[in-house]
Ligand code: HEC
């Protein structure tokens with residue numbers, strides 16, 4: 001068990017390093033205006049305002065640009081699969097990804113959603129105890145390569161936490177896998193309700 005998690009962590013670090021290396025640092029700066037044009041195929045599902053049109057489609061509005069870029073690189077490389085995203089990311093260049101990420105990252109954040117107050121309070125308590133905020137930000141607003149969870153679709157967060165917990169979604173450096181491993185289904189429901197309730 002221990003050896004497996006150590007091996008996973010090493011593979012994770014190697015993968016993360018290769019992600020960083022695969023982003024060409026000498027490229028043109030990200031261009032949000034060009035990004036909007038390049039995102040035309042994305043709007044049908046992720047919406048012009050970056051709000052997913054159905055609960056299984058994540059909101060991209062106000063997500064950190066680096067997080068969007070790294071997820072697209074993972075889809076293009078087939079390390080992450082789901083929602084046909086691996087095919088949709090295939091034709092995108094690194095520059096396309098950075099431009100699209102720049103466009104979505106500056107859109108206004110998704111609105112907070114109301115929910116069961118007991119569940120939300122339980123989620124907030126678990127998030128504190130499990131240090132989710134130390135990586136995802138005090139208000140789960142995301143930072144750098146770490147996704148925004150605030151205002152994200154409840155169904156999407158539940159699905160992703162279960163995928164990360166089971167290992168069917170591999171995370172880039174192994175840290176999120178460790179964070180998800182100890183969560184019960186009830187914990188996941190509460191965390192998703194808490195995240196959705198934030199703006
Ligand atoms: C047919 C609908 C559809 C289209 C079109 C689409 N997406 Fe997606 N996208 C999804 C779904 C569904 C997911 C969630 C995948 C999963 O379950 O892991 C997703 C996930 C993502 C994620 C991961 C977000 C996160 O929080 O981790 C990014 C980034 C993304 N899409 C960007 C794009 C971009 C850029 C385009 C256009 C090139 C695009 N998508 C087109 C449906 C779509």
Ligand code: HEC
Nearest residue numbers: 130131132135146147157160161171172173175176179191
């Ligand atoms: C040590 C830092 C760290 C901690 C602690 C952490 N996360 Fe994460 N989280 C990440 C990273 C990095 C990713 C992106 C993983 C990837 O796809 O490579 C992520 C991704 C996620 C995703 C997927 C988001 C999306 O848009 O697809 C969810 C949901 C999530 N984390 C929830 C949580 C919750 C809930 C907790 C607390 C129980 C938590 N995280 C604790 C770093 C962390």
